[in-house]
Protein backbone atom coordinates (compact mmCIF):
# COMPACT_ATOMS: atom_id res chain seq x y z
CA UNK A 1 0.00 0.00 0.00
CA UNK A 2 2.81 2.32 1.00
CA UNK A 3 4.64 1.52 -2.23
CA UNK A 4 1.48 2.25 -4.23
CA UNK A 5 1.14 5.64 -2.52
CA UNK A 6 4.78 6.45 -3.25
CA UNK A 7 4.35 5.44 -6.89
CA UNK A 8 1.27 7.70 -7.19
CA UNK A 9 3.13 10.51 -5.50
CA UNK A 10 6.03 10.08 -7.91
CA UNK A 11 3.71 10.10 -10.88
CA UNK A 12 1.80 13.07 -9.57
CA UNK A 13 4.93 15.15 -8.95
CA UNK A 14 5.56 16.18 -12.58
CA UNK A 15 1.84 16.94 -12.99
CA UNK A 16 1.79 19.13 -9.87
CA UNK A 17 5.01 20.77 -10.96
CA UNK A 18 3.56 21.38 -14.42
CA UNK A 19 0.39 22.86 -12.97
CA UNK A 20 2.35 25.20 -10.71
CA UNK A 21 4.37 26.36 -13.71
CA UNK A 22 1.21 26.97 -15.73
CA UNK A 23 -0.35 28.96 -12.85
CA UNK A 24 2.79 31.08 -12.46
CA UNK A 25 2.96 31.59 -16.21
CA UNK A 26 -0.70 32.57 -16.46
CA UNK A 27 -0.48 34.98 -13.53
CA UNK A 28 2.59 36.63 -15.01
CA UNK A 29 0.91 36.82 -18.39
CA UNK A 30 -2.18 38.51 -16.98
CA UNK A 31 -0.02 40.82 -14.89
CA UNK A 32 2.13 41.83 -17.86
CA UNK A 33 -0.82 42.09 -20.23
CA UNK A 34 -2.39 44.56 -17.89
CA UNK A 35 0.83 46.46 -17.15
CA UNK A 36 2.07 46.77 -20.71
CA UNK A 37 -1.27 47.85 -22.17
CA UNK A 38 -1.07 51.40 -20.84
CA UNK A 39 0.37 53.20 -23.88
CA UNK A 40 -1.76 51.13 -26.26
CA UNK A 41 -4.95 52.14 -24.47
CA UNK A 42 -3.79 55.76 -24.49
CA UNK A 43 -3.06 55.69 -28.22
CA UNK A 44 0.50 56.92 -27.64
CA UNK A 45 3.25 55.61 -29.93
CA UNK A 46 5.26 53.10 -27.98
CA UNK A 47 8.25 50.90 -28.45
CA UNK A 48 8.28 47.15 -28.17
CA UNK A 49 11.08 46.19 -25.90
CA UNK A 50 13.38 43.64 -27.45
CA UNK A 51 16.25 41.55 -26.41
CA UNK A 52 18.80 39.94 -28.63
CA UNK A 53 20.24 37.39 -26.32
CA UNK A 54 18.96 34.24 -24.76
CA UNK A 55 18.79 34.16 -20.99
CA UNK A 56 17.49 31.52 -18.62
CA UNK A 57 14.69 33.81 -17.46
CA UNK A 58 13.24 33.86 -20.95
CA UNK A 59 11.96 30.32 -20.65
CA UNK A 60 9.27 31.91 -18.49
CA UNK A 61 8.20 34.06 -21.40
CA UNK A 62 7.75 31.24 -23.87
CA UNK A 63 4.24 30.24 -22.87
CA UNK A 64 3.09 33.90 -22.69
CA UNK A 65 4.25 34.77 -26.15
CA UNK A 66 2.83 31.65 -27.75
CA UNK A 67 -0.37 32.21 -25.89
CA UNK A 68 -0.38 35.84 -26.90
CA UNK A 69 0.12 34.90 -30.52
CA UNK A 70 -2.65 32.31 -30.44
CA UNK A 71 -5.09 34.59 -28.67
CA UNK A 72 -4.31 37.52 -30.91
CA UNK A 73 -7.82 38.06 -32.16
CA UNK A 74 -9.14 37.94 -28.65
CA UNK A 75 -6.79 40.50 -27.09
CA UNK A 76 -5.28 42.41 -29.97
CA UNK A 77 -7.57 45.46 -29.92
CA UNK A 78 -6.53 46.53 -26.46
CA UNK A 79 -3.27 44.81 -25.69
CA UNK A 80 0.23 46.04 -26.42
CA UNK A 81 1.83 42.97 -25.05
CA UNK A 82 5.45 43.27 -26.11
CA UNK A 83 5.81 42.17 -29.76
CA UNK A 84 2.24 41.27 -29.94
CA UNK A 85 0.86 42.96 -33.03
CA UNK A 86 1.99 40.48 -35.59
CA UNK A 87 3.49 42.60 -38.33
CA UNK A 88 5.61 40.52 -40.76
CA UNK A 89 8.75 41.46 -38.82
CA UNK A 90 7.08 40.51 -35.57
CA UNK A 91 5.96 37.18 -36.97
CA UNK A 92 9.57 36.41 -37.76
CA UNK A 93 10.42 37.26 -34.20
CA UNK A 94 7.84 34.86 -32.94
CA UNK A 95 9.06 32.14 -35.22
CA UNK A 96 12.56 32.81 -34.03
CA UNK A 97 11.20 32.70 -30.55
CA UNK A 98 9.79 29.24 -31.12
CA UNK A 99 13.28 28.18 -32.02
CA UNK A 100 14.27 28.97 -28.49
CA UNK A 101 12.30 25.99 -27.36
CA UNK A 102 14.80 23.96 -29.29
CA UNK A 103 17.61 25.69 -27.45
CA UNK A 104 18.50 28.15 -30.24
CA UNK A 105 19.27 31.82 -29.38
CA UNK A 106 16.42 34.06 -30.50
CA UNK A 107 15.03 37.59 -30.63
CA UNK A 108 12.16 38.27 -28.37
CA UNK A 109 10.61 40.58 -25.80
CA UNK A 110 11.99 41.25 -22.39
CA UNK A 111 10.59 40.47 -19.01
CA UNK A 112 10.78 42.18 -16.54
CA UNK A 113 12.74 45.15 -17.91
CA UNK A 114 10.10 46.56 -20.21
CA UNK A 115 12.06 48.81 -22.59
CA UNK A 116 14.97 49.24 -20.20
CA UNK A 117 17.27 46.65 -21.66
CA UNK A 118 20.27 48.82 -20.82
CA UNK A 119 21.04 46.74 -17.82
CA UNK A 120 21.92 43.80 -20.00
CA UNK A 121 23.65 45.72 -22.73
CA UNK A 122 25.65 48.01 -20.45
CA UNK A 123 24.12 51.10 -22.09
CA UNK A 124 23.64 54.03 -19.67
CA UNK A 125 19.98 54.95 -19.07
CA UNK A 126 20.65 58.48 -20.34
CA UNK A 127 21.83 57.09 -23.69
CA UNK A 128 18.88 54.74 -23.71
CA UNK A 129 16.48 57.66 -23.36
CA UNK A 130 18.33 59.51 -26.09
CA UNK A 131 17.82 56.44 -28.30
CA UNK A 132 14.10 56.45 -27.48
CA UNK A 133 14.04 60.14 -28.42
CA UNK A 134 15.74 59.44 -31.75
CA UNK A 135 13.47 56.50 -32.53
CA UNK A 136 10.26 58.47 -31.96
CA UNK A 137 11.67 61.53 -33.69
CA UNK A 138 12.71 59.55 -36.78
CA UNK A 139 9.14 58.28 -37.02
CA UNK A 140 7.92 61.86 -37.01
CA UNK A 141 6.17 61.47 -33.67
CA UNK A 142 5.71 64.32 -31.25
CA UNK A 143 5.81 62.12 -28.19
CA UNK A 144 6.10 58.48 -27.22
CA UNK A 145 5.72 56.01 -24.40
CA UNK A 146 8.08 53.42 -22.98
CA UNK A 147 8.05 51.12 -19.99
CA UNK A 148 10.66 51.44 -17.32
CA UNK A 149 10.11 47.92 -16.06
CA UNK A 150 6.34 48.05 -15.54
CA UNK A 151 6.16 51.82 -15.16
CA UNK A 152 4.72 53.64 -18.18
CA UNK A 153 6.96 56.60 -18.94
CA UNK A 154 5.94 59.45 -21.23
CA UNK A 155 8.60 60.99 -23.47
CA UNK A 156 7.86 64.40 -24.98
CA UNK A 157 9.69 64.93 -28.28
CA UNK A 158 8.18 68.18 -29.52
CA UNK A 159 9.83 71.13 -27.68
CA UNK A 160 6.35 72.62 -27.20
CA UNK A 161 5.39 69.60 -25.09
CA UNK A 162 8.68 69.91 -23.21
CA UNK A 163 7.91 73.53 -22.37
CA UNK A 164 4.35 72.61 -21.37
CA UNK A 165 5.61 70.06 -18.90
CA UNK A 166 8.45 72.07 -17.42
CA UNK A 167 6.93 75.55 -17.47
CA UNK A 168 3.36 76.17 -18.64
CA UNK A 169 1.68 73.18 -17.00
CA UNK A 170 4.15 72.85 -14.15
CA UNK A 171 1.43 72.23 -11.49
CA UNK A 172 0.70 68.92 -13.23
CA UNK A 173 4.36 67.89 -13.13
CA UNK A 174 5.68 69.50 -9.97
CA UNK A 175 7.64 66.49 -8.69
CA UNK A 176 10.50 64.40 -10.02
CA UNK A 177 9.04 61.03 -9.10
CA UNK A 178 12.46 59.76 -8.03
CA UNK A 179 12.39 57.30 -5.14
CA UNK A 180 13.19 58.82 -1.77
CA UNK A 181 12.56 57.84 1.78
CA UNK A 182 12.86 60.65 4.27
CA UNK A 183 11.56 58.42 7.05
CA UNK A 184 14.63 56.19 7.03
CA UNK A 185 17.13 58.66 5.61
CA UNK A 186 16.51 62.24 6.79
CA UNK A 187 19.17 63.70 4.41
CA UNK A 188 16.69 62.95 1.62
CA UNK A 189 14.50 65.73 2.94
CA UNK A 190 16.32 68.08 0.60
CA UNK A 191 15.30 70.37 -2.23
CA UNK A 192 16.07 67.88 -4.99
CA UNK A 193 13.91 65.05 -3.65
CA UNK A 194 11.19 67.01 -1.86
CA UNK A 195 7.69 67.10 -3.32
CA UNK A 196 4.52 69.23 -3.38
CA UNK A 197 4.07 72.04 -0.91
CA UNK A 198 7.08 70.91 1.13
CA UNK A 199 9.29 71.53 -1.91
CA UNK A 200 7.61 74.86 -2.66
CA UNK A 201 8.16 76.17 0.82
CA UNK A 202 11.78 74.93 0.92
CA UNK A 203 12.53 76.48 -2.48
CA UNK A 204 11.19 79.82 -1.23
CA UNK A 205 13.37 79.65 1.86
CA UNK A 206 16.49 78.76 -0.10
CA UNK A 207 16.13 80.99 -3.15
CA UNK A 208 17.65 84.05 -1.43
CA UNK A 209 20.76 81.92 -0.88
CA UNK A 210 21.56 82.02 -4.61
CA UNK A 211 21.12 85.68 -5.54
CA UNK A 212 23.87 87.47 -7.47
CA UNK A 213 24.71 89.38 -4.28
CA UNK A 214 25.40 86.07 -2.49
CA UNK A 215 27.42 84.83 -5.45
CA UNK A 216 29.57 87.94 -5.28
CA UNK A 217 30.07 87.26 -1.59
CA UNK A 218 31.34 83.76 -2.31
CA UNK A 219 33.54 84.70 -5.26
CA UNK A 220 36.68 85.15 -3.14
CA UNK A 221 36.24 81.76 -1.47
CA UNK A 222 35.92 80.13 -4.89
CA UNK A 223 38.93 81.95 -6.27
CA UNK A 224 41.04 80.83 -3.31
CA UNK A 225 40.18 77.22 -4.13
CA UNK A 226 41.64 77.62 -7.63
CA UNK A 227 45.20 78.11 -6.28
CA UNK A 228 45.73 74.40 -5.41
CA UNK A 229 44.25 73.47 -8.81
CA UNK A 230 46.77 75.62 -10.66
CA UNK A 231 49.57 74.30 -8.46
CA UNK A 232 48.65 70.70 -9.24
CA UNK A 233 48.65 71.32 -13.01
CA UNK A 234 51.94 73.18 -12.67
CA UNK A 235 53.52 70.20 -10.90
CA UNK A 236 52.20 67.74 -13.46
CA UNK A 237 53.40 69.95 -16.32
CA UNK A 238 56.88 70.30 -14.86
CA UNK A 239 57.13 66.54 -14.40
CA UNK A 240 55.77 65.86 -17.91
CA UNK A 241 52.93 63.85 -16.47
CA UNK A 242 49.56 63.48 -18.12
CA UNK A 243 46.45 64.81 -16.40
CA UNK A 244 43.37 62.84 -15.42
CA UNK A 245 41.31 65.95 -15.95
CA UNK A 246 38.09 64.67 -14.36
CA UNK A 247 39.92 63.80 -11.16
CA UNK A 248 41.64 67.18 -10.98
CA UNK A 249 38.41 69.05 -11.79
CA UNK A 250 36.49 67.07 -9.17
CA UNK A 251 39.08 67.91 -6.50
CA UNK A 252 38.71 71.58 -7.36
CA UNK A 253 34.91 71.58 -7.25
CA UNK A 254 34.94 69.45 -4.08
CA UNK A 255 37.10 72.12 -2.44
CA UNK A 256 34.78 74.89 -3.68
CA UNK A 257 31.52 73.28 -2.58
CA UNK A 258 33.04 71.86 0.59
CA UNK A 259 34.20 75.33 1.46
CA UNK A 260 30.96 77.11 0.53
CA UNK A 261 28.38 74.54 1.64
CA UNK A 262 30.15 73.13 4.70
CA UNK A 263 32.57 75.90 5.55
CA UNK A 264 35.38 73.34 5.61
CA UNK A 265 38.80 73.44 3.94
CA UNK A 266 38.70 70.10 2.18
CA UNK A 267 42.30 70.20 0.90
CA UNK A 268 41.49 67.64 -1.76
CA UNK A 269 44.76 68.30 -3.57
CA UNK A 270 47.11 68.21 -0.60
CA UNK A 271 45.57 65.18 1.05
CA UNK A 272 44.52 62.80 -1.73
CA UNK A 273 42.50 60.79 0.78
CA UNK A 274 40.51 63.79 1.95
CA UNK A 275 37.24 62.50 3.36
CA UNK A 276 35.16 64.89 1.26
CA UNK A 277 36.80 63.64 -1.92
CA UNK A 278 36.44 60.03 -0.79
CA UNK A 279 32.75 60.29 0.10
CA UNK A 280 32.06 62.50 -2.91
CA UNK A 281 33.49 59.76 -5.14
CA UNK A 282 31.57 57.09 -3.29
CA UNK A 283 28.23 58.80 -3.92
CA UNK A 284 28.66 58.53 -7.69
CA UNK A 285 30.38 55.16 -7.81
CA UNK A 286 28.34 52.42 -9.44
CA UNK A 287 28.59 48.72 -8.72
CA UNK A 288 26.36 45.73 -9.35
CA UNK A 289 24.66 45.86 -5.95
CA UNK A 290 23.95 49.59 -6.26
CA UNK A 291 22.54 49.06 -9.76
CA UNK A 292 20.28 46.23 -8.63
CA UNK A 293 19.03 48.31 -5.69
CA UNK A 294 18.44 51.27 -8.03
CA UNK A 295 16.46 49.11 -10.42
CA UNK A 296 14.41 47.71 -7.57
CA UNK A 297 13.59 51.21 -6.35
CA UNK A 298 12.36 52.23 -9.81
CA UNK A 299 10.42 49.02 -10.41
CA UNK A 300 8.81 48.66 -6.96
CA UNK A 301 9.00 51.97 -5.06
CA UNK A 302 6.26 51.06 -2.61
CA UNK A 303 7.84 47.77 -1.68
CA UNK A 304 11.25 49.46 -1.48
CA UNK A 305 9.74 51.95 0.99
CA UNK A 306 8.23 49.15 3.06
CA UNK A 307 11.60 47.42 3.06
CA UNK A 308 13.13 50.68 4.36
CA UNK A 309 15.45 51.02 1.39
CA UNK A 310 17.49 54.20 1.36
CA UNK A 311 19.28 56.00 -1.47
CA UNK A 312 22.71 56.84 -0.04
CA UNK A 313 25.02 54.59 1.97
CA UNK A 314 24.71 54.99 5.73
CA UNK A 315 28.38 55.97 6.17
CA UNK A 316 27.94 58.75 3.60
CA UNK A 317 24.93 60.04 5.53
CA UNK A 318 26.78 59.86 8.84
CA UNK A 319 29.85 61.64 7.47
CA UNK A 320 27.93 64.59 6.05
CA UNK A 321 25.63 64.86 9.07
CA UNK A 322 28.63 65.06 11.38
CA UNK A 323 30.42 67.58 9.14
CA UNK A 324 27.42 69.95 9.25
CA UNK A 325 26.71 69.51 12.96
CA UNK A 326 30.37 70.11 13.86
CA UNK A 327 30.52 73.25 11.72
CA UNK A 328 27.28 74.55 13.19
CA UNK A 329 28.42 74.17 16.79
CA UNK A 330 31.93 75.44 16.02
CA UNK A 331 30.53 78.65 14.57
CA UNK A 332 28.07 79.05 17.41
CA UNK A 333 30.63 78.38 20.15
CA UNK A 334 33.38 80.55 18.66
CA UNK A 335 31.03 83.22 17.25
CA UNK A 336 32.59 82.71 13.82
CA UNK A 337 30.97 83.81 10.55
CA UNK A 338 31.96 83.16 6.93
CA UNK A 339 30.62 84.24 3.56
CA UNK A 340 29.18 80.91 2.50
CA UNK A 341 26.01 78.83 2.10
CA UNK A 342 26.51 77.33 5.53
CA UNK A 343 26.21 80.75 7.13
CA UNK A 344 22.94 81.34 5.28
CA UNK A 345 21.64 77.95 6.37
CA UNK A 346 22.67 78.66 9.97
CA UNK A 347 20.73 81.92 9.85
CA UNK A 348 17.66 80.02 8.65
CA UNK A 349 18.13 77.50 11.48
CA UNK A 350 18.36 80.30 14.04
CA UNK A 351 14.93 81.57 13.03
CA UNK A 352 13.58 78.41 14.69
CA UNK A 353 13.63 80.15 18.07
CA UNK A 354 11.92 83.26 16.77
CA UNK A 355 8.13 82.82 16.93
CA UNK A 356 7.50 85.38 14.16
CA UNK A 357 10.06 83.82 11.82
CA UNK A 358 9.51 80.15 12.64
CA UNK A 359 7.67 79.43 9.37
CA UNK A 360 10.76 80.50 7.43
CA UNK A 361 13.15 78.48 9.56
CA UNK A 362 14.95 75.18 9.06
CA UNK A 363 15.47 72.34 11.52
CA UNK A 364 18.93 70.89 12.08
CA UNK A 365 18.07 67.86 9.93
CA UNK A 366 16.90 70.16 7.14
CA UNK A 367 20.13 72.18 7.33
CA UNK A 368 22.12 68.93 7.00
CA UNK A 369 19.96 67.76 4.10
CA UNK A 370 20.33 71.02 2.15
CA UNK A 371 24.11 71.28 2.66
CA UNK A 372 24.35 67.66 1.54
CA UNK A 373 22.37 68.20 -1.66
CA UNK A 374 24.33 71.35 -2.55
CA UNK A 375 27.43 69.20 -2.35
CA UNK A 376 26.00 66.22 -4.28
CA UNK A 377 24.24 68.26 -6.98
CA UNK A 378 27.03 70.77 -7.27
CA UNK A 379 30.46 69.19 -7.29
CA UNK A 380 30.19 66.45 -9.92
CA UNK A 381 28.02 68.40 -12.38
CA UNK A 382 30.45 71.33 -12.32
CA UNK A 383 33.51 69.05 -12.49
CA UNK A 384 32.00 67.29 -15.50
CA UNK A 385 31.41 70.62 -17.25
CA UNK A 386 34.98 71.74 -16.56
CA UNK A 387 36.31 68.40 -17.79
CA UNK A 388 34.48 68.42 -21.11
CA UNK A 389 35.21 72.11 -21.68
CA UNK A 390 38.94 71.47 -21.23
CA UNK A 391 38.73 68.43 -23.47
CA UNK A 392 37.09 70.40 -26.29
CA UNK A 393 39.53 73.28 -25.87
CA UNK A 394 42.43 70.85 -26.03
CA UNK A 395 40.90 69.27 -29.13
CA UNK A 396 40.16 72.60 -30.86
CA UNK A 397 43.29 74.65 -30.50
CA UNK A 398 41.91 77.73 -32.28
CA UNK A 399 39.01 77.92 -29.82
CA UNK A 400 41.45 77.48 -26.94
CA UNK A 401 43.61 80.35 -28.19
CA UNK A 402 40.60 82.59 -28.62
CA UNK A 403 39.38 81.84 -25.10
CA UNK A 404 42.86 82.46 -23.67
CA UNK A 405 43.23 85.77 -25.49
CA UNK A 406 39.99 86.92 -23.93
CA UNK A 407 41.14 85.87 -20.44
CA UNK A 408 44.39 87.76 -20.86
CA UNK A 409 42.61 90.85 -22.09
CA UNK A 410 40.35 90.88 -19.04
CA UNK A 411 43.25 90.20 -16.68
CA UNK A 412 45.16 93.13 -18.16
CA UNK A 413 42.10 95.32 -17.71
CA UNK A 414 41.90 94.40 -14.00
CA UNK A 415 45.63 94.69 -13.20
CA UNK A 416 46.36 91.00 -13.57
CA UNK A 417 43.64 89.91 -11.13
CA UNK A 418 40.58 87.83 -11.78
CA UNK A 419 37.73 89.85 -10.32
CA UNK A 420 33.99 89.27 -9.95
CA UNK A 421 33.26 91.95 -12.56
CA UNK A 422 35.99 90.68 -14.84
CA UNK A 423 34.62 87.16 -14.85
CA UNK A 424 31.29 88.47 -16.10
CA UNK A 425 33.03 90.11 -19.03
CA UNK A 426 34.33 86.79 -20.36
CA UNK A 427 31.68 86.55 -23.07
CA UNK A 428 33.46 84.11 -25.35
CA UNK A 429 34.12 81.86 -22.37
CA UNK A 430 30.35 81.91 -21.71
CA UNK A 431 29.77 80.56 -25.22
CA UNK A 432 32.39 77.85 -24.72
CA UNK A 433 30.66 76.72 -21.53
CA UNK A 434 27.19 76.88 -23.08
CA UNK A 435 28.35 74.77 -26.01
CA UNK A 436 30.02 72.32 -23.62
CA UNK A 437 26.75 71.97 -21.72
CA UNK A 438 24.91 71.44 -24.99
CA UNK A 439 27.20 68.72 -26.27
CA UNK A 440 27.78 67.07 -22.89
CA UNK A 441 24.86 67.87 -20.57
CA UNK A 442 26.03 66.50 -17.19
CA UNK A 443 22.39 65.74 -16.32
CA UNK A 444 21.24 64.21 -19.59
CA UNK A 445 17.78 63.17 -18.45
CA UNK A 446 15.18 65.26 -16.63
CA UNK A 447 12.59 63.41 -14.60
CA UNK A 448 9.07 64.42 -13.71
CA UNK A 449 5.97 62.62 -12.52
CA UNK A 450 2.41 63.53 -13.44
CA UNK A 451 0.96 64.83 -10.17
CA UNK A 452 -2.52 65.69 -11.55
CA UNK A 453 -4.34 64.11 -14.49
CA UNK A 454 -3.14 65.89 -17.61
CA UNK A 455 -4.65 66.41 -21.03
CA UNK A 456 -1.81 66.70 -23.56
CA UNK A 457 -2.67 69.88 -25.54
CA UNK A 458 -4.29 69.40 -28.96
CA UNK A 459 -4.57 65.62 -28.52
CA UNK A 460 -7.02 63.14 -27.01
CA UNK A 461 -4.32 61.85 -24.74
CA UNK A 462 -4.82 62.06 -20.99
CA UNK A 463 -1.90 61.19 -18.76
CA UNK A 464 -2.91 59.62 -15.47
CA UNK A 465 -1.57 60.77 -12.15
CA UNK A 466 1.56 58.76 -11.42
CA UNK A 467 2.77 58.51 -15.03
CA UNK A 468 6.50 59.08 -15.15
CA UNK A 469 7.98 61.58 -17.60
CA UNK A 470 11.51 61.39 -19.03
CA UNK A 471 12.82 64.38 -20.99
CA UNK A 472 15.92 63.44 -22.94
CA UNK A 473 18.21 66.44 -22.68
CA UNK A 474 20.87 64.53 -24.61
CA UNK A 475 18.38 63.73 -27.39
CA UNK A 476 17.31 67.37 -27.71
CA UNK A 477 20.84 68.76 -27.48
CA UNK A 478 22.11 66.45 -30.22
CA UNK A 479 19.11 66.82 -32.51
CA UNK A 480 20.37 68.10 -35.91
CA UNK A 481 17.03 69.88 -36.50
CA UNK A 482 17.89 72.26 -33.65
CA UNK A 483 21.69 72.06 -33.66
CA UNK A 484 22.99 71.38 -37.18
CA UNK A 485 26.09 69.19 -37.24
CA UNK A 486 25.50 68.35 -33.56
CA UNK A 487 28.84 66.62 -32.99
CA UNK A 488 30.73 69.74 -33.94
CA UNK A 489 31.88 71.85 -31.00
CA UNK A 490 30.90 75.33 -32.08
CA UNK A 491 30.62 78.05 -29.42
CA UNK A 492 29.27 80.41 -32.10
CA UNK A 493 25.89 78.70 -31.79
CA UNK A 494 25.52 80.87 -28.68
CA UNK A 495 26.81 84.14 -30.11
CA UNK A 496 24.51 87.16 -29.70
CA UNK A 497 23.69 86.87 -33.38
CA UNK A 498 22.77 83.17 -33.33
CA UNK A 499 21.26 82.92 -29.87
CA UNK A 500 17.92 84.24 -31.07
CA UNK A 501 17.65 81.35 -33.54
CA UNK A 502 17.66 78.69 -30.81
CA UNK A 503 14.33 76.89 -30.47
CA UNK A 504 12.86 77.34 -26.98
CA UNK A 505 12.62 74.07 -25.06
CA UNK A 506 15.62 72.50 -26.80
CA UNK A 507 18.39 73.74 -24.49
CA UNK A 508 18.05 72.35 -21.00
CA UNK A 509 21.40 71.80 -19.24
CA UNK A 510 19.92 73.16 -16.01
CA UNK A 511 16.35 72.03 -16.61
CA UNK A 512 13.68 74.72 -16.81
CA UNK A 513 10.64 76.14 -15.05
CA UNK A 514 10.15 76.48 -11.30
CA UNK A 515 12.33 73.40 -10.66
CA UNK A 516 15.27 74.68 -12.68
CA UNK A 517 18.68 74.11 -11.06
CA UNK A 518 18.95 76.45 -8.09
CA UNK A 519 22.77 76.41 -8.20
CA UNK A 520 23.01 77.46 -11.84
CA UNK A 521 24.93 80.66 -11.22
CA UNK A 522 27.18 79.07 -8.65
CA UNK A 523 27.98 76.17 -10.99
CA UNK A 524 28.75 78.44 -13.94
CA UNK A 525 30.90 80.72 -11.83
CA UNK A 526 33.13 77.96 -10.50
CA UNK A 527 33.59 76.48 -13.98
CA UNK A 528 34.52 79.89 -15.34
CA UNK A 529 37.00 80.52 -12.55
CA UNK A 530 38.61 77.12 -13.11
CA UNK A 531 38.88 77.63 -16.87
CA UNK A 532 40.19 81.19 -16.64
CA UNK A 533 42.87 80.33 -14.09
CA UNK A 534 44.08 77.37 -16.13
CA UNK A 535 44.01 78.96 -19.58
CA UNK A 536 45.93 81.92 -18.23
CA UNK A 537 48.95 79.73 -17.59
CA UNK A 538 48.69 76.50 -19.57
CA UNK A 539 48.09 75.14 -23.01
CA UNK A 540 46.32 71.80 -23.24
CA UNK A 541 46.37 69.01 -25.78
CA UNK A 542 44.51 65.70 -25.78
CA UNK A 543 46.73 62.81 -24.72
CA UNK A 544 46.56 59.61 -26.81
CA UNK A 545 45.50 57.74 -23.66
CA UNK A 546 42.02 59.26 -24.17
CA UNK A 547 39.85 56.81 -26.10
CA UNK A 548 38.45 58.63 -29.14
CA UNK A 549 35.70 59.02 -30.09
CA UNK A 550 34.51 59.50 -26.54
CA UNK A 551 31.99 56.93 -25.39
CA UNK A 552 29.48 57.78 -22.67
CA UNK A 553 29.71 55.54 -19.63
CA UNK A 554 27.17 54.47 -17.01
CA UNK A 555 26.53 56.99 -14.28
CA UNK A 556 24.03 59.50 -12.95
CA UNK A 557 26.22 62.35 -14.20
CA UNK A 558 27.80 61.99 -17.64
CA UNK A 559 31.21 60.29 -17.71
CA UNK A 560 33.23 58.67 -20.49
CA UNK A 561 34.80 55.26 -20.82
CA UNK A 562 38.51 55.27 -20.05
CA UNK A 563 38.46 58.86 -18.71
CA UNK A 564 39.82 62.01 -20.33
CA UNK A 565 43.58 62.50 -20.34
CA UNK A 566 45.29 65.74 -21.30
CA UNK A 567 48.87 66.91 -21.41
CA UNK A 568 49.88 70.48 -20.80
CA UNK A 569 52.57 73.05 -21.49
CA UNK A 570 53.31 76.32 -19.68
CA UNK A 571 51.82 78.87 -22.05
CA UNK A 572 54.31 81.72 -21.50
CA UNK A 573 57.29 79.40 -21.48
CA UNK A 574 56.34 78.06 -24.88
CA UNK A 575 56.00 81.52 -26.35
CA UNK A 576 59.23 82.77 -24.77
CA UNK A 577 61.10 80.00 -26.57
Ligand code: HEM
Nearest residue numbers: 192374377378381382443509510511512515516517519523
Ligand atom coordinates in the same frame (compact mmCIF):
# COMPACT_ATOMS: atom_id res chain seq x y z
C1 HEM B 1 27.23 72.99 -14.22
C2 HEM B 1 26.70 72.63 -13.10
C3 HEM B 1 25.30 72.15 -12.89
C4 HEM B 1 24.43 71.54 -13.75
C5 HEM B 1 24.66 71.20 -15.21
C6 HEM B 1 23.20 71.29 -13.01
C7 HEM B 1 22.07 70.70 -13.56
C8 HEM B 1 20.89 70.53 -12.85
C9 HEM B 1 19.68 69.99 -13.43
C10 HEM B 1 19.51 69.53 -14.87
C11 HEM B 1 18.75 69.97 -12.46
C12 HEM B 1 17.32 69.47 -12.61
C13 HEM B 1 16.45 70.61 -13.09
C14 HEM B 1 15.05 70.20 -13.45
O1 HEM B 1 14.58 69.16 -13.00
O2 HEM B 1 14.38 70.97 -14.21
C15 HEM B 1 19.34 70.49 -11.25
C16 HEM B 1 18.68 70.64 -10.05
C17 HEM B 1 19.30 71.06 -8.91
N1 HEM B 1 20.60 71.52 -8.78
FE1 HEM B 1 21.94 71.72 -10.28
N2 HEM B 1 23.36 71.73 -11.73
C18 HEM B 1 24.63 72.26 -11.61
C19 HEM B 1 25.18 72.83 -10.50
C20 HEM B 1 24.58 72.90 -9.27
C21 HEM B 1 25.17 73.48 -8.08
C22 HEM B 1 26.54 74.10 -8.02
C23 HEM B 1 24.27 73.33 -7.07
C24 HEM B 1 24.34 73.76 -5.63
C25 HEM B 1 25.21 74.52 -5.12
C26 HEM B 1 23.10 72.66 -7.62
C27 HEM B 1 21.98 72.33 -6.92
C28 HEM B 1 20.82 71.84 -7.47
C29 HEM B 1 19.62 71.57 -6.69
C30 HEM B 1 19.45 71.79 -5.19
C31 HEM B 1 18.66 71.11 -7.60
C32 HEM B 1 17.21 70.77 -7.28
C33 HEM B 1 16.35 72.01 -7.49
C34 HEM B 1 14.87 71.82 -7.18
O3 HEM B 1 14.35 70.72 -7.33
O4 HEM B 1 14.23 72.80 -6.77
N3 HEM B 1 23.33 72.44 -8.96
N4 HEM B 1 20.66 70.83 -11.53
